[in-house]
Amino acid sequence: MTIDITQIMVALIGLLSAILTAVIVPWIKSKTSISQQAILETIARTAVCAAQQIFGADEGQQKKEYAMQRVEEALKAYGIKIDANRISEAIEAALKAVKLESNGEWRSADGNLNEQG
Numbered sequence: 001m002t003i004d005i006t007q008i009m010v011a012l013i014g015l016l017s018a019i020l021t022a023v024i025v026p027w028i029k030s031k032t033s034i035s036q037q038a039i040l041e042t043i044a045r046t047a048v049c050a051a052q053q054i055f056g057a058d059e060g061q062q063k064k065e066y067a068m069q070r071v072e073e074a075l076k077a078y079g080i081k082i083d084a085n086r087i088s089e090a091i092e093a094a095l096k097a098v099k100l101e102s103n104g105e106w107r108s109a110d111g112n113l114n115e116q117g
Contacts, residue, residue: 036080043074044090048098067091 047070051063071087 036082039078039080040071040075040082040087040090041094043071044087044094045098047071047074048091048094052098064088064091 044067047067048063050070051066054066055063068084068087068091071091072084075082075087
């Protein structure tokens with residue numbers, strides 16, 4: 001009596017494929033999203049600080065537009081696609097974090113200290 005293991009191997013390969021599809025692929029995608037999120041946060045923070053240095057304490061809308069443009073360009077260079085609303089949220093979060101770290105004090109483009117609320 002011989003045992004044909006072909007059916008067992010086919011079933012085993014099917015099971016491994018299901019596990020790969022259900023567990024490993026989403027896990028890899030979630031790790032990519034985490035790294036993309038970290039890249040977005042870093043780029044947004046850099047863009048916020050650059051906008052502050054260029055435009056000073058005033059020109060809020062102009063600084064936001066500048067930061068949005070810089071973040072979109074940097075993400076494109078990394079091959080990351082994130083919608084504009086998420087980019088805007090990241091910029092606002094970066095702005096708040098930077099303000100908290102600096103106790104709400106910013107230096108204007110001419111170097112004078114300005115307090116912002």
